[in-house]
Amino acid sequence: MQARPYEFMIKETPAREWSEGMGALIAVAFFCGGVAGGLYLVSLYFNNLWGMFIGWLFALGMGLFDVVHLSKPTRAWRIAFRPNSSWISRGFLFVIFFIGAAAIQLALSYWAAGNPAETFFKIVAGILAFGVAIYSGFVVGFVNGIKFWNSALMPVLFVVAGLTGGSAILLAVAAYTSAANSATVQVLARFMLVFYAIVIFIHLWVSTYSSPPARDSAIMILKGSLAGLFWLVMVLVGIVIPLVLVSMAGPGSSAVLMVSAAMVLLGNLALRYVVLKAGRYSPLLPS
Amino acid sequence: MRWGMAIEMKRCIGCNACVLACKAEHFVPPEIYWNRILIGEKGKYPHVSKLIYSVRCNQCAEPKCVDVCPTGATQKREDGIVWVDENKCVGCRYCMVACPYQMRSFYEHEKEYFPGQGLTEHEQIGRILYPHQKGVVQKCIFCKERIDAGLAKGLKPGVDRDASPACMIICPTGAIHFGDLDDPDSDINMVIQMKKGHQFHTEFDTDPSIYYID
Numbered sequence: 001m002q003a004r005p006y007e008f009m010i011k012e013t014p015a016r017e018w019s020e021g022m023g024a025l026i027a028v029a030f031f032c033g034g035v036a037g038g039l040y041l042v043s044l045y046f047n048n049l050w051g052m053f054i055g056w057l058f059a060l061g062m063g064l065f066d067v068v069h070l071s072k073p074t075r076a077w078r079i080a081f082r083p084n085s086s087w088i089s090r091g092f093l094f095v096i097f098f099i100g101a102a103a104i105q106l107a108l109s110y111w112a113a114g115n116p117a118e119t120f121f122k123i124v125a126g127i128l129a130f131g132v133a134i135y136s137g138f139v140v141g142f143v144n145g146i147k148f149w150n151s152a153l154m155p156v157l158f159v160v161a162g163l164t165g166g167s168a169i170l171l172a173v174a175a176y177t178s179a180a181n182s183a184t185v186q187v188l189a190r191f192m193l194v195f196y197a198i199v200i201f202i203h204l205w206v207s208t209y210s211s212p213p214a215r216d217s218a219i220m221i222l223k224g225s226l227a228g229l230f231w232l233v234m235v236l237v238g239i240v241i242p243l244v245l246v247s248m249a250g251p252g253s254s255a256v257l258m259v260s261a262a263m264v265l266l267g268n269l270a271l272r273y274v275v276l277k278a279g280r281y282s283p284l285l286p287s
Numbered sequence: 288m289r290w291g292m293a294i295e296m297k298r299c300i301g302c303n304a305c306v307l308a309c310k311a312e313h314f315v316p317p318e319i320y321w322n323r324i325l326i327g328e329k330g331k332y333p334h335v336s337k338l339i340y341s342v343r344c345n346q347c348a349e350p351k352c353v354d355v356c357p358t359g360a361t362q363k364r365e366d367g368i369v370w371v372d373e374n375k376c377v378g379c380r381y382c383m384v385a386c387p388y389q390m391r392s393f394y395e396h397e398k399e400y401f402p403g404q405g406l407t408e409h410e411q412i413g414r415i416l417y418p419h420q421k422g423v424v425q426k427c428i429f430c431k432e433r434i435d436a437g438l439a440k441g442l443k444p445g446v447d448r449d450a451s452p453a454c455m456i457i458c459p460t461g462a463i464h465f466g467d468l469d470d471p472d473s474d475i476n477m478v479i480q481m482k483k484g485h486q487f488h489t490e491f492d493t494d495p496s497i498y499y500i501d
Contacts, residue, residue, distance in 0.1 A: 071377070145351075
């Protein structure tokens with residue numbers, strides 16, 4: 001980036017590394033991780049093997065996009081060695097161990113259901129799934145230079161987003177497979193959509209009380225350059241329409257619920273991108 | 288021992304000599320700056336003053352970049368210098384995002400200073416003497432090679448030119464002081480105490496090693 005007098009680091013500077021070019025693929029990785037963990041956890045609760053399997057596939061996707069966004073992917077193995085301080089290192093381990101544990105659990109559940117080892121691996125994979133869903137919130141929340149990110153709500157927001165996406169997918173799967181507990185999953189999916197909307201708006205609202213860069217990030221999302229993506233994709237497509245569809249869908253509406261799930265996922269992906277794009281550093285020079 | 292700088296802003300004239308000296312010393316690629324001159328304004332007409340800040344990596348005592356680096360490529364030496372091992376960096380750019388001072392650069396594309404005209408002699412020499420790896424993060428390293436070489440010869444960094452950072456020795460007004468912050472009798476500590484030097488943005492809890500004197 002060129003040095004621009006009177007502007008660069010004099011005014012608030014946008015964080016570009018993870019919102020432009022190949023770096024933006026990390027938003028896709030965070031999205032896959034959130035959905036992987038969320039879907040696996042809700043599927044574990046409702047004992048839906050298909051949901052767990054799809055969650056496992058999303059975890060593979062997260063691993064793939066995590067590696068692809070690196071400029072030196074052949075060195076990716078080095079990321080495993082600093083879990084003592086780096087959240088990316090911790091997340092890498094969560095994902096790797098989750099993929100392994102969930103694969104064993106899925107195999108046991110399919111071929112040896114009821115085996116004590118199956119229960120053990122369900123517990124292990126469940127704990128790791130929570131780590132996979134929440135770690136990206138900590139990655140972003142650790143950055144104290146970007147006040148919009150540096151919030152205790154960020155990990156909560158990412159986990160809730162993951163659980164919302166997961167419950168939407170599980171609802172579609174349950175309807176498609178005519179699972180017995182699809183009505184309960186429908187209640188959960190509705191609840192998660194409402195809760196997700198509340199958490200988003202609380203974070204934006206609190207940001208307006210926070211430091212000027214955080215306030216400006218919130219304003220950018222609500223009525224600035226990201227407003228279109230926020231209101232149309234995140235809110236309308238990602239929350240409002242799916243809420244209507246989920247509320248009105250009957251027991252045989254698997255196609256409608258699949259469309260609803262796809263919309264929720266689109267909104268989920270938009271959330272990660274909007275959060276990363278809205279990050280702004282405080283001016284370096286004193287005002 | 289903890290190497291640090293004190294920069295007197297009243298002496299800094301914004302000539303950019305430090306920026307160019309750093310570029311020349313390390314053959315820094317185009318569009319990447321290890322140090323910069325930031326120019327801003329303070330106040331309203333008719334009481335306006337110009338702010339000129341010479342900024343670079345603050346070589347923090349509590350560096351966020353070292354904490355977040357997932358591979359250990361970003362490390363802090365015992366003398367406080369924070370550097371990047373290019374052979375370990377995977378290019379995740381978390382250190383760039385985490386640095387509250389935005390002092391890191393990512394070397395993404397190999398470029399020439401004069402596109403279409405081939406490499407200059409300086410660039411050709413740089414490819415041999417100081418090759419930069421593409422796809423990794425780089426930043427100011429307080430000219431650690433000069434410091435290490437100077438100490439090996441018994442020279443004193445901050446006093447002897449051959450052991451001091453390039454930006455410090457090129458400064459025409461002597462605005463940049465360099466020395467050991469842990470030595471209470473060092474020139475840099477005298478300057479900081481007498482002229483009331485302050486760190487940048489202490490709210491980030493990084494304990495920077497560069498002090499600014501208004």
